[in-house]
Amino acid sequence: MKALEALSRHVQDERLLDACLAVRQGERPDPPVAEHLADCATCRVRYEELVQVLDLVRQEGETEADAIFTPERLRQQQMQIARRIEHVGRAARVISFPGRFVRRTMTASATPSASRWVAAAAAAGLFIGAALGASYGWGARGGYDLANDRRMTPVATRGTAPGEVAADDAFLSELELALERPHTRELRAFDALTPHVREIRDSQ
Amino acid sequence: MSGDLRPVPDRTIDAAGVPEPAARGRAAAVPPLSDDTRLAVAIRSFVENGQMDEAREQFSELVTQHQRRASRIAYQYLRDAAEADEAVQDAFVKVFSHITSYREAWPFEVWFTRILINGCLDRRKAQMRRDRWMAGAEVSSADEARVSAAHPGDDPEHRLLARERRARIASAIDRLDGRQRTVFMLSHYGDCTPREISAMTGLKESTVRVHLFRAVRKLRGLLGARS
Numbered sequence: 001m002k003a004l005e006a007l008s009r010h011v012q013d014e015r016l017l018d019a020c021l022a023v024r025q026g027e028r029p030d031p032p033v034a035e036h037l038a039d040c041a042t043c044r045v046r047y048e049e050l051v052q053v054l055d056l057v058r059q060e061g062e063t064e065a066d067a068i069f070t071p072e073r074l075r076q077q078q079m080q081i082a083r084r085i086e087h088v089g090r091a092a093r094v095i096s097f098p099g100r101f102v103r104r105t106m107t108a109s110a111t112p113s114a115s116r117w118v119a120a121a122a123a124a125g126l127f128i129g130a131a132l133g134a135s136y137g138w139g140a141r142g143g144y145d146l147a148n149d150r151r152m153t154p155v156a157t158r159g160t161a162p163g164e165v166a167a168d169d170a171f172l173s174e175l176e177l178a179l180e181r182p183h184t185r186e187l188r189a190f191d192a193l194t195p196h197v198r199e200i201r202d203s204q
Numbered sequence: 205m206s207g208d209l210r211p212v213p214d215r216t217i218d219a220a221g222v223p224e225p226a227a228r229g230r231a232a233a234v235p236p237l238s239d240d241t242r243l244a245v246a247i248r249s250f251v252e253n254g255q256m257d258e259a260r261e262q263f264s265e266l267v268t269q270h271q272r273r274a275s276r277i278a279y280q281y282l283r284d285a286a287e288a289d290e291a292v293q294d295a296f297v298k299v300f301s302h303i304t305s306y307r308e309a310w311p312f313e314v315w316f317t318r319i320l321i322n323g324c325l326d327r328r329k330a331q332m333r334r335d336r337w338m339a340g341a342e343v344s345s346a347d348e349a350r351v352s353a354a355h356p357g358d359d360p361e362h363r364l365l366a367r368e369r370r371a372r373i374a375s376a377i378d379r380l381d382g383r384q385r386t387v388f389m390l391s392h393y394g395d396c397t398p399r400e401i402s403a404m405t406g407l408k409e410s411t412v413r414v415h416l417f418r419a420v421r422k423l424r425g426l427l428g429a430r431s
Binding site: 014018050056058062064065066068081082088175 | 256260264267268271272275276279280285288289292293296297300301330333334336337366369370373377391392393395397398413416417420421423424427428
C-alpha cells in the first residue's frame with residue numbers, strides 16, 4: 001500500500017517535460033518537482049533519460065542543419081536577400097518608348113508598293129518551304145514516328161525553375177480539385193488500377 | 205492538411221503576422237523590448253520616413269541575427285536545403301515588405317517565426333503534392349554528402365552510424381502529427397517557449413503543452429522502439 005502511494009507521488013511525465021523545458025530556457029523548474037527529483041532516484045533517472053533523448057534529437061538536427069548552412073552559404077543567402085529587397089519601396093521606373101525609332105521605321109515601311117513586295121516574298125518563301133518539307137522531310141523518315149519522338153513522351157520530373165514549379169503546383173491543384181468533383185468519382189476505380197510513377201520508381 | 209497552424213482570423217495574428225486586438229491584450233505583461241525588436245521598430249521608422257537605404261542597412265543586421273536559427277527551423281520542416289534556403293529568403297523579404305505592419309506588442313522573433321513557418325507549411329504542402337504526383341529528384345543525398353563532408357575526420361563506420369541515426373530521428377519527427385511536429389520543432393530547434401509558440405501558432409498555451417508532451421512521448425516511443 002505504501003509502495004502504491006509512493007508510486008502515485010512520482011512526478012508525472014508532463015511535469016518532467018515542463019521541468020526539462022524550464023531548465024533549457026534557463027529558468028528554475030517548479031520547486032515541488034525540483035525537490036522530488038532531488039529525493040527520488042527513479043524520477044531522476046526518468047528525467048535524465050528524457051533530457052538525453054531531447055538533447056540527442058536537438059544536437060543531431062542542429063549538426064545536420066549547420067553542416068548544410070555553412071557561414072559561406074549564410075553569407076550568400078544574406079546577399080540574395082539584400083538583392084531582393086533592393087527594389088522594395090521604390091516606385092517602378094517607366095521606360096519611355098523609343099518614339100523616334102518607331103516613327104522612322106513606320107515611315108520606311110509605309111510605302112504601299114514596298115509592303116506589297118515584302119508580303120509576296122514572304123508568301124513565296126512559305127510556299128517553297130512547305131513544298132520542300134513535304135517532299136523530303138516526311139519521305140526520308142518514312143512517316144512520322146510518334147513513338148520515337150522523345151518530345152512527346154511524358155516525363156514526370158520535378159521542375160527546377162521557380163516559374164516551372166509554380167506552374168506545376170497550379171496544375172496539380174487543378175488536378176486534385178478535379179478529382180474531388182462528384183462527376184469524376186466514378187473514375188477512381190480506374191485510377192486505383194493505374195500504376196503511378198512514384199510506385200513504379202519505388203518498386204525498381 | 206492537419207499540420208496547417210494558421211489560426212482563425214480573430215484569434216491571434218493576421219496574415220501578415222500582425223497581432224489581433226485580443227492578442228494585444230494578452231501581451232500586456234510583455235517584458236522590455238529585446239534588441240531585435242528595437243531594431244525592427246527602428247527599421248519600421250526608417251521605412252515610414254522614406255529612408256529606405258538606412259532601413260536596408262539595419263535590416264541586414266536583423267538578417268544576420270536570425271538567419272541561422274531560421275535556416276535550422278526551415279530545414280527541419282522541409283528536409284531540403286534549397287527549399288529551406290528559399291523559404292528563409294522569402295520570409296525575410298516578406299518581413300521587410302510588411303515591416304510597417306509590425307507592432308512591438310510581440311517580440312520580433314515571434315512575428316518573424318510566424319511568417320517563416322507559414323511559408324514552410326505552404327512549401328511542405330506543395331512538396332507533398334509533388335511527391336504524390338511526380339517522381340521527385342533525390343536531393344537529400346546531396347545534402348547528406350554536405351553533412352558528411354563537414355566531418356572529414358570521422359571514420360566511415362562512424363559516418364554511417366551518424367547518418368542512420370539522423371535518418372531515424374528525421375523519420376520519427378516526420379511521423380508526428382502536423383501540429384505536434386510544428387510545436388516540437390519550434391520548441392527544440394527554434395528555442396521557443398510554450399507561450400511564444402502559442403503566439404506564433406494561435407493555439408492556447410495549454411494546448412501547446414499538450415501537443416509538445418504528446419510529440420515527445422511519441423518520439424521516445426519511436427526512437428526507443430527501434431534502438
